[in-house]
Amino acid sequence: xxxxxxxxxxxxxxxxxxxxxxxxxxxxxxxxxxxxxxxxxxxxxxxxxxxxxxxxxxxxxxxxxxxxxxxxxxxxxxxxxxxxxxxxxxxxxxxxxxxxxxxxxxxxxxxxxxxxxxxxxxxxxxxxxxxxxxxxxxxxxxxxxxxxxxxxxxxxxxxxxxxxxxxxxxxxxxxxxxxxxxxxxxxxxxxxxxxxxxxxxxxxxxxxxxxxxxxxxxxxxxxxxxxxxxxxxxxxxxxxxxxxxxxxxxxxxxxxxxxxxxxxxxxxxxxxxxxxxxxxxxxxxxxxxxxxxxxxxxxxxxxxxxxxxxxxxxxxxxxxxxxxxxxxxxxxxxxxxxxxxxxxxxxxxxxxxxxxxxxxxxxxxxxxxxxxxxxxxxxxxxxxxxxxxxxxxxxxxxxxxxxxxxxxxxxxxxxxxxxxxxxxxxxxxxxxxxxxxxxxxxxxxxxxxxxxxxxxxxxxxxxxxxxxxxxxxxxxxxxxxxxxxxxxxxxxxxxxxxxxxxxxxxxxxxxxxxxxxxxxxxxxxxxxxxxxxxxxxxxxxxxxxxxxxxxxxxxxxxxxxxxxxxxxxxxxxxxxxxxxxxxxxxxxxxxxxxxxxxxxxxxxxxxxxxxxxxxxxxx
Numbered sequence: 016x017x018x019x020x021x022x023x024x025x026x027x028x029x030x031x032x033x034x035x036x037x038x039x040x041x042x043x044x045x046x047x048x049x050x051x052x053x054x055x056x057x058x059x060x061x062x063x064x065x066x067x068x069x070x071x072x073x074x075x076x077x078x079x080x081x082x083x084x085x086x087x088x089x090x091x092x093x094x095x096x097x098x099x100x101x102x103x104x105x106x107x108x109x110x111x112x113x114x115x116x117x118x119x120x121x122x123x124x125x126x127x128x129x130x131x132x133x134x135x136x137x138x139x140x141x142x143x144x145x146x147x148x149x150x151x152x153x154x155x156x157x158x159x160x161x162x163x164x165x166x167x168x169x170x171x172x173x174x175x176x177x178x179x180x181x182x183x184x185x186x187x188x189x190x191x192x193x194x195x196x197x198x199x200x201x202x203x204x205x206x207x208x209x210x211x212x213x214x215x216x217x218x219x220x221x222x223x224x225x226x227x228x229x230x231x232x233x234x235x236x237x238x239x240x241x242x243x244x245x246x247x248x249x250x251x252x253x254x255x256x257x258x259x260x261x262x263x264x265x266x267x268x269x270x271x272x273x274x275x276x277x278x279x280x281x282x283x284x285x286x287x288x289x290x291x292x293x294x295x296x297x298x299x300x301x302x303x304x305x306x307x308x309x310x311x312x313x314x315x316x317x318x319x320x321x322x323x324x325x326x327x328x329x330x331x332x333x334x335x336x337x338x339x340x341x342x343x344x345x346x347x348x349x350x351x352x353x354x355x356x357x358x359x360x361x362x363x364x365x366x367x368x369x370x371x372x373x374x375x376x377x378x379x380x381x382x383x384x385x386x387x388x389x390x391x392x393x394x395x396x397x398x399x400x401x402x403x404x405x406x407x408x409x410x411x412x413x414x415x416x417x418x419x420x421x422x423x424x425x426x427x428x429x430x431x432x433x434x435x436x437x438x439x440x441x442x443x444x445x446x447x448x449x450x451x452x453x454x455x456x457x458x459x460x461x462x463x464x465x466x467x468x469x470x471x472x473x474x475x476x477x478x479x480x481x482x483x484x485x486x487x488x489x490x491x492x493x494x495x496x497x498x499x500x501x502x503x504x505x506x507x508x509x510x511x512x513x514x515x516x517x518x519x520x521x522x523x524x525x526x527x528x529x530x531x532x533x534x535x536x537x538x539x540x541x542x543x544x545x546x547x548x549x550x551x552x553x554x555x556x557x558x559x560x561x562x563x564x565x566x567x568x569x570x571x572x573x574x575x576x577x578x579x580x581x582x583x584x585x586x587x588x589x590x591x592x593x594x595x596x597x598x599x600x601x602x603x604x605x606x607x608x609x610x611x612x613x614x615x616x617x618x619x620x621x622x623x624x625x626x627x628x629x630x631x632x633x634x
Contacts, residue, residue: 056559056560056563056595057559057588057595058559059552059556059559059562059596059598060551060552060555060556060559061240061241061242061551061552062242062551062552062553062555062621063238063242063551064555064619064621065555065556065557065619066242068242071242071243073242073243073244074243074244077244077248078250079250080250081232081250081251081252081253082250082252082253083252083253083254083255084118084252084253084254084255085116085255085256086116086117086118086210086230086254086255086256087115087116087117087256087257087258087435088101088104088115088116088117088118088256088257088258088259088260088431088435089117089118089119089120089230089231089254089255089256089258089259089260090117090118090119090120090259090260090262091119091120091217091231091259091260091261091262091263091267091269092119092120092121092122092217092261092262092263092264092267092403092405093119093120093121093123093126093127093197093201093211093213094130094197094262094264094403094404094420095193095196095197095200095403095417095420095421095424096262096402096403096404096405096420096421096423096424097119097121097260097262097402097403097424098119098126098197098200098201098203098204098424099140099144099200099420099421099422099424099425099428100260100262100402100424100425100427100428101117101119101204101207101209101211101424101428102144102145102200102203102204102207102209103144103424103425103428103429103432104117104209104428104431104432105117105204105207105208105209106207107428107429107432108432109207111436113435113436115432115435116210117208117209117210118209118210118212118254118256119204119209119210119211119212120212120215120216120217120231120233120254121211121212121213121214121215122214122215122216122217122605122622122625122626122627122628123213123214123626123628124213124214124625124626124630125198125213125630126197126198126200126201126211126213127193127194127195127196127197127198127201127631127633128194128213128543128628128629128630128631129605129628129629129631130193130194130197130631130634131193131194131291131293131379131380131381131629131631131634132193132291132381132417132634133193133291133293133325133327133337133339133414134190134191134192134193134196134337134417135159135185135188135189135190135191135308135325135327135414135415136155136188136189136190136191136193136196136415136417136418137187137188137413137415137417137418138155138187138188138189138418139418139422139460140417140418140419140421140422140425141153141418141421143422143425144421144425145203151199151203152199153196153199154191154192154195154196154199155189155191155196156189156191156329156330156331157189157190157191157305157306157328157329157330157331158187158188158189158190158306159185159186159187159188159189159190159306159308160305160306160307161304161306161307161308162177162183162184162185162186162308163177163307163308163309163310164176164177164183164309164310164311165309165310165311165313165365166311166312166313167311167312167313167314167315167360167363167365168313168314169314169315170364171364171365172311172363172364172365175485178493180493180496181488181492181493182410182412182413182468182471182488182492183310183412183413183414185308190306190308190327190328190329190330190337192329192331192337192633192634193417193633193634194631194632194633194634195633213626214625214626215233215234215252215625216233216234216622216623216624216625217231217232217233217234217263217269217622218231218232218233218234218235218251218621218622219231219232219251219269220259220269220272220273221253221255222398223398223445223446225397225445226397227396227397227398227445227446227448228259228273228396228397228398228399228446229255229256229398229446230253230254230255230256230259231253231254231259231269232251232252232253232254233251233252233254233625234251234622234623234624234625235248235249235250235251236248236249236251236624236625237249238550238551239549239550239551240548240549240550240551240552241551242551245549256398257398257434257435257446257447258398258399258400258431258434258435258446258447258449259398259399259400259446260399260400260402260424260427260431261273261399261400261401261402261405262402262403262405262420262424263405264381264403264404264405265288265381265382265383265384265404265405265407265607266286266288266382266384266607266610266611266620267405268607268610268619268620268621268622270401270405270406273396273399273401274392277393277396277397279392279393279394279396279401280392280393281393282393283389283390283391283392283393284386284389284390284504284505285386285390285505285507285508286384286386286390286407287343287344287345287384287385287386287390287472287505287509288343288344288345288382288383288384288385288386288509288608288611288612289321289322289341289342289343289344289382289383289385290341290342290344290353290380290381290382290383290577290579290606290608291339291340291341291380291381291382291383292339292340292341292353292354292357292378292379292380292579293337293338293339293377293378293379293380293634294337294338294339294375294377294378294538294541295335295336295337295375295376295377295633295634296335296336296338296370296373296374296375296376297333297334297335297373297374297376298334298335298336298369298370298372298373299334299371299372299373300334302334302368302369303328303334303336304328305328305329305330306328306330307326307327307328308325308326308327308328309324309325309326309327310323310324310325310326310414311323311324311365312324312481312485313481314360314363315356315359315360315363316342316356316481317480318479318480318481318482319347319480319481320342320343320346320347320348320351320480320481321342321343321345321346321385321472321475321480321481321484322340322341322342322343322356322481323340323341323481324338324339324340324341324360324366325337325338325339325340325341325414326338326366326369336369336373338361338366338370339357340353340356340357340360341383341414342356343385343509344382344509344577344608344611344612345505345506345509345512346512346513347512347513347514347519348513348514348519348520348522349513349514349515349516349519349570349571349573349576349614350516350519350520350521350522350571350573350576351522351576351577352522352524352576352577353380353576353577353579353608354380354535354538354579355522355524355576358524358527358532358533359524359525359532361531361532362525362531362532367531370531371530371531375533375541376541377541377542377631377632377634378538378539378541378542379542379604379629379631379634380579380580380604380606380608381604381605381606381607382606382607382608382611383404383409383416384404384406384407384408384409384416385409385411385472386407386472386505387407387409387410387411387465387468387469387472388465388466388468388469388502389469389473389502389503389504389505390407390505391406391407391408391465392406393453394406394452394453394456395448395449395450395452395453396448397445397446397447397448398445398446398447398448399446400427400431400449400452402420402423402424402427403420403421403423403424404416404420406423408420408422408423408461408465410464410465410468411468411471411472412468412471412472412488412492413468419461419464419465422459422460422461423456423461426452426455426456426459426461427449427452429455430449430451430452430455431447431449431452433451434447434449435447467492467496467498468492469502469503470487470491470499470501470502470503471484471487471488471492472484472505473503473504473505474487474488474503476505476506509611509612510611510612510613510614510615510616511614513570513573513612513614515569515570516569516570516571535579535580535581536581539580539581539602539604542580542604542629542630542631543629543630543631543632544580544601544602544603544604544628544629544630545601545627545628545630546600546601546603546623546624546627546628547623547624547627548601550623550624552598552600553600553603553620553621553622553623554582554583554598554600554603554609554618554620555618555619555620555621556617556618556619557617557619558617559596561615561617562574562583562585562596562615562617563585563593563594563595563596565614565615565617566613566614566615566617567585567594567596569614570614572585572596573612573614574596574609574612574613574618577608577609577612578608578609579604579606579608580602580603580604580606581599581602582598582599582600582602582603582609583596583597583598583599583609584596584597584599585597600623603623603628604628604629605620605628605629607620
């Protein structure tokens with residue numbers, strides 16, 4: 016600015032005004048920091064999605080051809096939606112005497128190993144898909160017997176009655192370990208002839224020349240951490256299909272590309288997310304209440320931070336409880352740590368007695384779609400469909416999305432099957448467009464259900480925060496049955512909500528006691544997370560300088576707090592002057608929170624080598 020004013024005679028008050036604006040937006044220290052340190056920032060990202068292999072001499076002469084397989088339908092992701100879709104396709108093929116090849120790829124080493132949810136399952140969609148699920152041995156062993164809801168203050172609990180018809184009512188539902196349920200669905204799919212490929216991560220979307228989706232390619236394996244090929248390098252497999260189902264779960268990395276390519280989010284609001292953290296505990300049998308479901312809001316969060324807890328008593332032959340904490344990722348204070356809020360909550364006088372004398376046996380975390388009805392994108396495009404948690408069908412006030420995800424997969428398969436068996440379309444070589452799926456979804460109970468609760472989550476952004484949302488729910492959902500004529504908006508992308516650290520108060524968290532509350536690394540150890548060490552970090556950065564120059568400078572490095580697995584650390588530079596970001600990619604539990612909440616939107620989560628990640632046992 017001084018040089019500019021000297022050469023171009025800018026008036027002093029103009030220069031002063033510009034300087035104030037620059038200081039106000041924190042751009043001056045950012046520019047100076049970037050100018051001073053860009054050349055000295057250590058290289059963090061080595062992944063080929065950022066650094067092209069075409070320009071890397073180490074890849075010269077490496078065979079990059081991929082073997083290709085043809086299928087009728089390819090499904091990405093073996094969660095409730097993907098497996099329900101596969102099962103329904105094979106059911107229809109059997110009913111009509113048709114042969115349809117269905118291939119399903121899953122990045123986890125075992126079906127269900129990456130699945131995590133509360134979970135309280137509403138069996139509506141399951142009964143439609145497999146009416147004889149009890150005879151088939153579905154692992155739904157704990158019918159809900161009791162519902163409890165409360166508001167927590169620091170030292171007390173205020174009980175709130177759950178009136179019939181409210182979203183939180185769980186009569187007829189089951190407490191389940193969703194990973195076990197998903198594994199059982201996988202067995203049903205395989206019995207029908209679905210080709211299920213665990214340990215194969217879909218890394219790339221393939222396209223026809225006309226722009227329609229051709230299928231997917233699985234990830235390459237045998238790449239060194241620095242991005243060079245190993246002697247064991249193998250190219251991924253191409254799977255081509257007439258229609259590809261994208262059922263990746265929350266914030267899928269392929270779905271993100273499809274949103275942009277086909278402008279699928281043009282007519283919907285930004286997606287809003289939460290992070291859910293969960294533990295499994297074996298407790299004293301005297302404190303065990305099989306079938307009890309408990310939810311709370313309030314402490315330790317303030318009223319403007321959306322979130323709450325769950326505590327479910329399972330009935331699986333041993334005194335087991337599932338407990339967890341969900342925090343909306345639209346929170347504003349960069350000093351907030353979802354993991355440490357969860358650990359603090361367990362010490363509440365209404366919670367700690369249940370856990371005393373017990374043993375924690377599992378830990379995990381995942382992100383949740385919380386945008387609801389307003390944030391559902393266009394679901395179909397040439398050659399593909401979006402189903403399940405990928406586009407976001409979670410009923411937020413119910414805290415349930417499995418039943419709606421399954422139904423979306425069922426409806427997609429029914430629409431796709433009619434195209435696959437239509438003689439006029441069978442010979443078509445390009446990707447099929449199936450708009451009937453979205454049309455049928457809008458006529459289904461899923462659409463009606465999500466529409467009726469569309470304003471509950473956004474209503475929590477008022478002056479009363481979450482308590483205003485509770486009042487809104489009581490008036491407009493219970494009394495007026497969700498028929499208000501307006502639709503409230505979300506405030507915007509979660510990544511835009513953080514305030515600069517200078518405008519916020521640091522949060523002092525108590526130290527874990529090792530009995531009720533625990534440190535982060537011992538928790539991650541219980542998730543069974545493992546990745547091949549010698550591979551490029553799959554947490555990629557578009558610009559390696561941004562974490563220090565912007566995130567640390569302005570927001571005090573929030574990635575070291577919002578990550579529930581200790582992936583991100585700011586450590587001293589080898590020179591002893593300044594800090595650098597260290598990415599511990601081996602710790603990643605695949606929750607995608609970093610990709611969602613990064614205020615710079617500089618982190619891009621991509622799949623690691625297939626089979627890596629958490630190894631949940633019925634989470």
